[in-house]
Amino acid sequence: MAVTPLAIIAFLESRAxxxxxxRDILSGLELSASDRRAAKQxxxxxxxxxxxxxxxxDRFSLPRQLNLVTGRVSAHRDGYGFVAPADGGADVFVPARFMREVMHGDRVVVRVERQGRGGSREGRVVEVLERAHTTLVGRFEGGERLGFVVPVDPRLGADLLIPADATGGARPGEMxxxxxxVYPGKTRNPEGRIIEVLGPVGDPEVEVLTVIHQHGLPHRFAAATLAAAxxxxxxxxxxxxAGREDLRGLPLVTIDGVNARDFDDAVAVRAESGGRTRLWVAIADVGHYVPAxxxxxxxxxxxxxxxxFPDRCIPMLPERLSNGICSLNPGVDRLVLVAELLFDGQGVRLDSRFxxxxxxxxxxxxxGExxxxxLHREEAxxxxxxxxxxxxQEMAALAERLTAMRRQRGSLDFDLPEAEIILNLKGEPEDVVRAERTLAHRLIEEFMLAANExxxxxxxxxxxxxxYRIHEAPTLDKLIAFQQFVAHFNHGILLDGGPGGARRLQxxxxxxxxxxxxxxxxxxxxxxxxxxxxxxENAGHFGLAAEYYCHFTSPIRRYPDLVVHRILRQALxxxxxxGRQRQRWQRELPNLAEVTSQRERRAMEAEREIVALKKAQFMEGKVGEEFAGLVSGVQPFGFFVELRDYFVEGLVHISxxxxDFYHYxxxxxxxxxxxRRRIFQVGxxxxxxxAKVSLERREIDFELAGIGTAARPPRRPRRRPGRK
Structure with a gap:
């Protein structure tokens, strides 16, 4: 039997x-000659x-046997960092003096040198296993003999030195x-050469390209891919x-945003006897056109x-597919995979067919329509x-029943609005508003959740x-901390570790x-x-209080949905x-899960980055202006204020x-x-x-109107002699 990583780890743990x-390892595992070669590799x-x-x-050991930890380093802009262990456990804090040879995202080995209270750990980087970056994006600045690139991501640390013959024609101030x-050392900056000039700082197109390259987003399709499309x-x-049911007589409709161009889901309902409702969720059969x-x-x-992004979409598939044959455009035939679901009058699913x-x-x-x-019953x-x-109207009634059922079982609905950036023709932000979330949005969300489940x-x-799409339950210590916090607002919640925890949170x-x-x-x-x-592996979805959950409804824009489509077609x-298909999926799914989760996080970070940049640009022209707002969050270093006029948040720093002197x-x-006992709290x-806007840091600083920054805090009272 072929040796596995788990077998080697278990063997070393037993001989710790x-x-x-x-030789010790190979002989101890009692392997055949062919298996020995595989074990060496x-x-x-x-x-x-x-x-x-x-x-x-040439001796080998497990990291923990040597008080070592391996993992990715997460650097802070102030120089220090944390290493998240690959095998779980508490993060290891790395002081700035031990971070000089590493960059944010590097996979490293850390020696734990100090154990603190509550399981906290501190250590130093002893080896870099894998570099996370071969390139970086930044602003070029030139000197007489030596230029340098200031990284857009402040977590990357020191500026990159550029020799005079390696500027690639870049001019100072260009991205x-x-x-x-050459990677950074204890006493040296990293060095490199410019391989592409994006353009001048402040150009909207350059800003988008900067974020794209900063996050490593593929944004140009290869020639072979376009030819295949x-x-x-x-x-x-x-x-x-052949082999497909004909639903062309069913009044399926798509419901999307006004600017949407790819429609991958269509829905229809029909009221049946006994208060039951039949729902059809038809999803574009992308797998038919995209072979594995x-x-x-x-x-x-x-x-x-x-x-x-606010002004564009970087699609997963070429537009010929995503906006063409895979898009459920009105009045034309389209191939779909269908989830046909039957619900009773309470929203309980009675039957399903695919x-x-x-x-x-x-x-x-x-x-909007x-x-x-x-809601408005507009006759026109x-x-x-x-x-x-x-x-x-039947759809709205069914969606209402499905929402009630989810909430009853403990599904969590976080009402956290998102920002919508309104751009002018030049791509510059001219307004920031709360994105509208209406009954129509919730209707489609409920039907998609029902089909996925x-x-x-x-x-x-x-x-x-x-x-699977899983969401594990929060740890007990996190919930206890949350329980203690909400108690200060006169809200109580019982934590007994039972199955009703999600319901009580809802x-x-x-x-x-x-x-x-x-x-x-x-x-x-x-x-x-x-x-x-x-x-x-299925671990359920805590946030939705669902025992089974996957992503099935968006194969045009999410690769996991395409995988689920292929699995479903084979099962049907x-x-x-x-058996061969099962074995292949069992081999491939772990890697697919890891890769697609990472790709999703990358996309989310890029989307947040561009929104934060556009918000900062919007407020840059309003320095000195006053606005009404609400305190939205409080930290030891100050409090955040959300403006009433615009959906923008900024920091009032405690300094x-x-x-007065303020304490947290x-x-x-x-x-x-x-x-003076003045209190700043949420609401x-x-x-x-x-007061100030930093485009580089994507930060907006406010100051309280009526409290000058130059005013000195009152002096602390002197102690009288003899007083303790």
């Missing part, structure tokens, strides 16, 4: 009294990825991409209808997801879709390998609606949660998935509060003046002045 040579790869440590004399030739037919052929292992497939996996089909969308509706019909809009209006349960109960969130502390408590609970991710054909009360998350109305 001393490091072992390669495996041990080399484990040394490379940090699972094993190779010592002098560039530079290759790293061009070869795909633009219309559905008669031959492709093809050029289209490989590039889709490399991207992992579409990325959405099958490939052909459909023809009856209408392309926008969220559906809102106007259902209803008159445009008279035959669909009753169907939409039904597909996951169908495949799980048949023991088919699946790429009840708490519902009770907060409209309260000043609603957003803060929502955010704090969200930060207490673990991050949802993809996994080959003939006698079901073959700008010149009327952590348990209540508020700042209190030592003498308080304040008036602020825009």
């Amino acid at each position: 009294r001393r490091p072992l040579t390669l 495996l041990i080399e790869s484990m040394v490379h990825d940090g699972s094993l440590i190779q010592l002098k004399g 560039v991409i530079a290759r790293i030739d 061009e070869a795909v037919p633009e219309t559905v052929t008669a031959e492709e209808l 292992g093809s050029d289209l497939d490989r590039e889709a996996l490399e991207r992992g997801t579409s990325v959405y 099958y490939p089909a052909v459909m023809r969308s009856a209408a392309r509706l926008t969220y 559906v809102r106007d019909m259902l 809009v209803i008159a445009r879709h008279p035959e669909l209006y009753p169907r939409l 039904a597909v996951a349960e169908f495949l799980s109960r048949r023991e088919v390998p699946l790429l 009840q708490l969130l519902a009770s907060l609606e409209g309260a000043p502390e609603e957003r803060m408590i929502n955010q704090l609970l969200l930060r207490s949660m673990k991050q949802a991710r993809y996994a080959e 054909t003939g006698k079901g998935m073959t 700008s509060l010149g009327d 009360e952590e348990e209540r998350q508020r700042l209190v003046g030592s003498h 308080e109305e304040v008036r602020v002045r825009v």
Whole structure:
């Protein structure tokens, strides 16, 4: 039997009294000659990825046996960092003096040199296993003999030195991409050469390109991928209808944003006897056009997801597919995979069926149109879709029942609004508003959640390998800290470790609606949660209180959905998935889960970055102006204020509060003046002045209107002699 990494680790743990040579390991594992060769290669790869440590004399040991930790380093802009252990456990703090030879994201080995209270650890980097960056993006500045690039990401540390003959024609003040030739040392900066000039700082197009390159987003399709997309037919052929159900007579509709161009889901409902409702969720059959292992497939996996910026989308698939044959445009035949679900009058799913089909969308509706019909009952809009209006009313009623069912079982609904950046024709921000989330949005969300859950349960109960979307429960210490915090706002929550924990959290969130502390408590609970991710093993979805969950409904823009489509199609054909297919998925799913989770995080970070930049640019022209706002969060270094006029948040630093000495009360998350007892806490109305905007740091600084930064705090009273 072939040796595995787990077998080697278990063997070394059992012989932990001393490091072992390669001969010790191979003989102790009792391997055949062929397995010995494979084991040698495996041990080399484990040394490379940090699972094993190779010592002098070709002896091997597990990192923890030597008080070593391997993991990725997360650097802070102030120089220090943390290493998250690859095998779990508490992060290791690394002081700035031991960070000079590493860069943010590097995979390193850290020696733990100090253990603190509460499990905290401190150490130093002893080896860099893998560099996270071969290039960086930044602003070029030139000197007489030597230029340098200031990284856009402040976590990357020191400036990159550029020799005079390696500037690539860049001029001072331009954004560039530079290759790293020499990594930082204890006493030297990194060095490199400029390989691409993006353009001048401040150009909207350059700003987007900067974020794209900073996060390593693939944004140009390879020629082979575009050629493969061009070869795909633009219309559905008669031959492709074989084996598919015909839903072209069903009034399926798409409901999307007004600017959407790719429509990958369509819905329809029908009221049936006994208060039951039948729901059809038809999803574009992207897998029919994107074969596994093809050029289209490989590039889709490399991207992992579409990325959405205020002025554009970086699609996962070429537009010929995403906006063409895979888009459920109205009035044309399209191939789909369908989840047909039957619900009772309470929203309980009674039955489900899944099958490939052909459909023809009856209408392309926008969220605004559906809102106007259902909420405002606007006759002019209803008159445009008279035959669909009753169907939409049935959809709204079903969505309401599904929402109630989810909340009853403990599904958490975080009401955290997102920013929408309004751009002018030059791509410059001219307004920042709260993104609208109406009944129409919630209607589609409920139907997509129902379909995702039904597909996951169908495949799980048949023991088919699946790429799950999981969300693990928060740790008990996180929940206890949250419980203690909300108690200061007179909100209680029982933590007994039982299955009703999620339900009680949902009840708490519902009770907060409209309260000043609603957003803060929502955010704090969200930060207490673990991050949802993809996994080959089912761990349930805590946030949705769902035992089974996967992503099935967006294969145009998410690669995991495409994987689930392929698995579902194999499970539905003939006698079901073959043994060979099962084995292949069992091999591939762990890596797919890790890669797609990483791609998703990369996209989210890039999207947040561009929104933060646009907000800073919008406020840059308003320095000195005053606005009304609400305190939205409090920290030891100051408090954040959300403006009423614009959906923008900035910091009032504690150093700008010149009327008193302020101290932070952590348990209540508020700042209190030592003498005047003025309190700054969440929900308080304040008036602020825009003091400073940093585009590089994406930060907006406010100061309280009426409190000058030059004013000195009152003197502390002197102690009288004899007083203690």
